[in-house]
Amino acid sequence: MFAQLGSLIATFMFVRAIFQQYFPNHLRISIETYFQRFFSFLYPYIQITFNEFTGERFMRSEAYAAIETYLSSSSSAQARRLKAEIIKNSQSLVLTMDDNEEVADEFEGVKVWWASGKNVSKTQTFSFQPVPADEKRYYKLKFHKKHRDFITGSYLNHVMKEGKAIKVRNRQRKLYTNSGSSWSFVPFEHPATFQKLAMEPEKKREIVNDLITFSKAEEFYSGVGRAWKRGYLLYGPPGTGKSTTVAAMANLLGYDIYDLELTAVKDNTELKKLLIATSSKSIIVIEDIDCSVDLTGQRGKKREKKDIEENDPVQKFTKEESESRNSKVTLSGLLNFIDGLWSACGGERLVVFTTNYVEKLDPALIRRGRMDKHIELSYCSFEAFKVLAKNYLKLESHYLFSTIHSLLDEIKITPADVAETLMPKIAPVDAESCLQDLILALEGAKKQAGMGEFCDITKTLKKSENRENTDVNPKRQCNAQTISEYQQQRVRHRRNKRRVTSPTQTVLDMAMNKRCLCDENATMRASLENLESQKPRLGM
Numbered sequence: 001m002f003a004q005l006g007s008l009i010a011t012f013m014f015v016r017a018i019f020q021q022y023f024p025n026h027l028r029i030s031i032e033t034y035f036q037r038f039f040s041f042l043y044p045y046i047q048i049t050f051n052e053f054t055g056e057r058f059m060r061s062e063a064y065a066a067i068e069t070y071l072s073s074s075s076s077a078q079a080r081r082l083k084a085e086i087i088k089n090s091q092s093l094v095l096t097m098d099d100n101e102e103v104a105d106e107f108e109g110v111k112v113w114w115a116s117g118k119n120v121s122k123t124q125t126f127s128f129q130p131v132p133a134d135e136k137r138y139y140k141l142k143f144h145k146k147h148r149d150f151i152t153g154s155y156l157n158h159v160m161k162e163g164k165a166i167k168v169r170n171r172q173r174k175l176y177t178n179s180g181s182s183w184s185f186v187p188f189e190h191p192a193t194f195q196k197l198a199m200e201p202e203k204k205r206e207i208v209n210d211l212i213t214f215s216k217a218e219e220f221y222s223g224v225g226r227a228w229k230r231g232y233l234l235y236g237p238p239g240t241g242k243s244t245t246v247a248a249m250a251n252l253l254g255y256d257i258y259d260l261e262l263t264a265v266k267d268n269t270e271l272k273k274l275l276i277a278t279s280s281k282s283i284i285v286i287e288d289i290d291c292s293v294d295l296t297g298q299r300g301k302k303r304e305k306k307d308i309e310e311n312d313p314v315q316k317f318t319k320e321e322s323e324s325r326n327s328k329v330t331l332s333g334l335l336n337f338i339d340g341l342w343s344a345c346g347g348e349r350l351v352v353f354t355t356n357y358v359e360k361l362d363p364a365l366i367r368r369g370r371m372d373k374h375i376e377l378s379y380c381s382f383e384a385f386k387v388l389a390k391n392y393l394k395l396e397s398h399y400l401f402s403t404i405h406s407l408l409d410e411i412k413i414t415p416a417d418v419a420e421t422l423m424p425k426i427a428p429v430d431a432e433s434c435l436q437d438l439i440l441a442l443e444g445a446k447k448q449a450g451m452g453e454f455c456d457i458t459k460t461l462k463k464s465e466n467r468e469n470t471d472v473n474p475k476r477q478c479n480a481q482t483i484s485e486y487q488q489q490r491v492r493h494r495r496n497k498r499r500v501t502s503p504t505q506t507v508l509d510m511a512m513n514k515r516c517l518c519d520e521n522a523t524m525r526a527s528l529e530n531l532e533s534q535k536p537r538l539g540m
Contacts (some may be wrong), residue, residue, distance in 0.1 A: 046145045048152075052137040066163030067139050068096055069170075071103065071114055071191030078103040094170070107155050112143040166252065168281060175256045178265065181273040188257060192247035196391055198384035198415040199241070199377070207245075208252065210373060215253050215348065228347035231338065231370050235358040236377035242354040245377065246285055251273070255350070256282045262292040268333030272342050283350040290360045331362060339370045381410045388415065392422040395432040400435045407442040417441075 019028065043529060052064045072094055075082060081098035102115040118137045144150045175183040188224060194204055214230050219230040232249075235244040250257050258278050265271050286292060335343060338351055353371060355361060365373070380388075382405045389395045421438045424430075 027392070040497050044145055045142050046148060046151075048141040050139045050141070063160065064137075064139065065169070066160050067114075068163075069094070069167045070159050071105075071139075072096055072166070074103045074105055074114075075101070095105065095192070107158060108150075110143070110147050110150060112141060112151065112155070115140045115142065141498075173250070173254065174256045176256065176278075178258075178261055178274055180266070181270045181277075183258065183274070183277055185256075188250065190247040190251065192244045193251055194248045196387070197241065197244060197248050198380065198387045198419070199245075200381055200383050203375070207249075207375065211249060211252055214350075218347065221347075227344040229343060229349045229351060231351045231372045232353070233358070233366050233371040233374045234352065234354045234377060235356070235374070237379065237414060238356055239414035240377040240379070241415055242377055243287065245375075246352055246354070249350070249352070250283055254281065258282055258284045260284055260286050262286060262289075262329055262334075265329050267328040268330060270337075271329055271333055271337050273343055275337055276345055278346060278349070280346045280348045282348075283352055285352045287354045288356065289353045289365075290355045290357050331365065334372070335364060338365075380408060380415045380418050382408050384415055385418060388422055392419065392424065393429065393434060395431055398431070398435060400432070400439065403439055404435065404442070407439065407446065411425035411442050411445050413442065413445070423481065 023031075050061065050064050052061060053059065054061045075097035076095040079097035079101045081101055082095050083098050084093055084095055097116050099116055099118050104113050104115055106116060116137070116139055119137050120135055136222055141151070173188040175188040175190075176183040176185045178184075194208055197204060218228055225302075234245055236242065246257070249255070256279065260274065265274065275284075351371075353366070358366070358374075365371070385404060385408060386396070386401075389398070389401075418438065420440060422434050424434065
């Protein structure tokens with residue numbers, strides 16, 4: 001039997017060699033084609049090959065990458081030989097099946113088989129060193145021919161979609177910034193979440209529901225004929241958490257952040273290039289847009305007055321140099337960036353503006369359709385304070401909360417000021433001391449709102465100083481010191497008047513200064529008392 005089998009194999013090899021050696025190429029191809037057609041009637045399975053590199057430029061196939069990510073879970077459970085690697089821009093280890101391995105997959109009751117392989121070809125070059133082989137990997141999908149329409153339609157779409165979704169979940173999110181017409185990035189690791197955000201619960205739920213609805217509305221936007229994007233305008237006084245809200249939005253949806261600095265953009269063309277370079281599942285942020293460039297509604301006005309004399313070449317050169325450095329982004333270019341034809345490049349994208357003075361912005365820039373949702377972030381409420389107390393002091397209730405509640409209803413203070421007051425300064429944390437400092441600051445701000453009391457006290461102290469005639473007078477020195485403190489405080493208040501609505505921060509500074517003075521005086525008194533007690537021992 002073995003002799004007959006060997007003779008049969010030898011005969012087959014001889015016929016094959018004669019066939020390849022003496023038959024013409026076109027005839028050989030035709031015979032192989034008809035033989036494969038005949039074999040397909042007997043073999044009921046169909047195979048689809050997905051090569052790793054396709055196209056003239058030999059770019060890595062997106063389909064291959066999506067299949068590799070999709071099969072990572074099936075491979076780790078079924079394959080006997082695995083490959084472990086960290087894919088670029090990924091934050092987790094990816095397991096894939098090794099070459100010549102096969103795994104099964106089932107979708108809606110239909111079973112398919114995936115196999116991995118590679119084609120190895122060596123270049124014909126003369127070298128004394130070993131030449132690395134050119135490896136071209138591929139995945140091969142095998143399924144029954146009766147499921148052809150289902151596999152080529154529903155199943156492959158499911159594989160592509162699920163593979164991209166897994167890649168997005170596993171990727172390392174990035175924070176981009178622009179330099180000219182290109183983006184550079186660092187890993188985005190901001191820990192902000194909506195659970196930790198100092199905001200009213202109703203407003204917080206409203207924002208979260210709106211964001212989640214947007215992330216699942218691809219078919220809706222396509223059905224109504226709109227680009228899959230949404231604009232948010234965050235406005236309010238400084239220190240109310242606008243930047244932290246943007247970070248919480250990115251962490252909720254798993255998006256990247258593109259922090260667009262308009263002053264670094266040369267013109268509208270460069271702005272379009274930056275838009276095209278952004279990816280889907282991202283947030284484009286323009287912070288303090290009222291201060292970025294001249295986009296405050298003055299469309300027809302020039303930025304500088306024409307008061308430079310024509311016969312002064314130095315001033316002409318200075319003006320031309322400053323104009324060349326300034327950004328030439330116009331309001332029309334920014335509007336096209338947000339809502340024009342170029343805004344449809346890519347999908348699932350948020351555009352967020354932040355500003356301290358919403359009234360300075362052009363109405364065309366913030367109208368509905370461009371900035372779809374306007375969110376006001378105002379001063380700290382009692383509900384926001386409870387979130388901060390839980391974050392910083394691990395307190396959910398305290399007997400001082402009622403006092404703070406009544407003061408917050410009367411005093412305007414930003415969440416940033418409250419957070420700084422509640423920040424523990426010593427270890428272990430003394431929660432009650434932090435709450436008392438906050439009450440002291442709020443009560444001081446309530447009494448000294450408007451700075452009117454400072455003027456009255458200063459005038460009274462000056463009158464009492466003029467009535468004193470002696471050079472050395474403790475009362476006069478105390479009055480002069482108090483006047484100096486109040487004058488310095490008034491100067492600080494005037495400097496911060498444009499940025500800080502309430503004098504809460506000034507009160508906090510006064511409280512800290514007074515506490516430091518009291519500590520220094522107590523230390524000096526203790527030293528003097530110690531010296532007096534040691535005089536008898538020293539014979540003084």
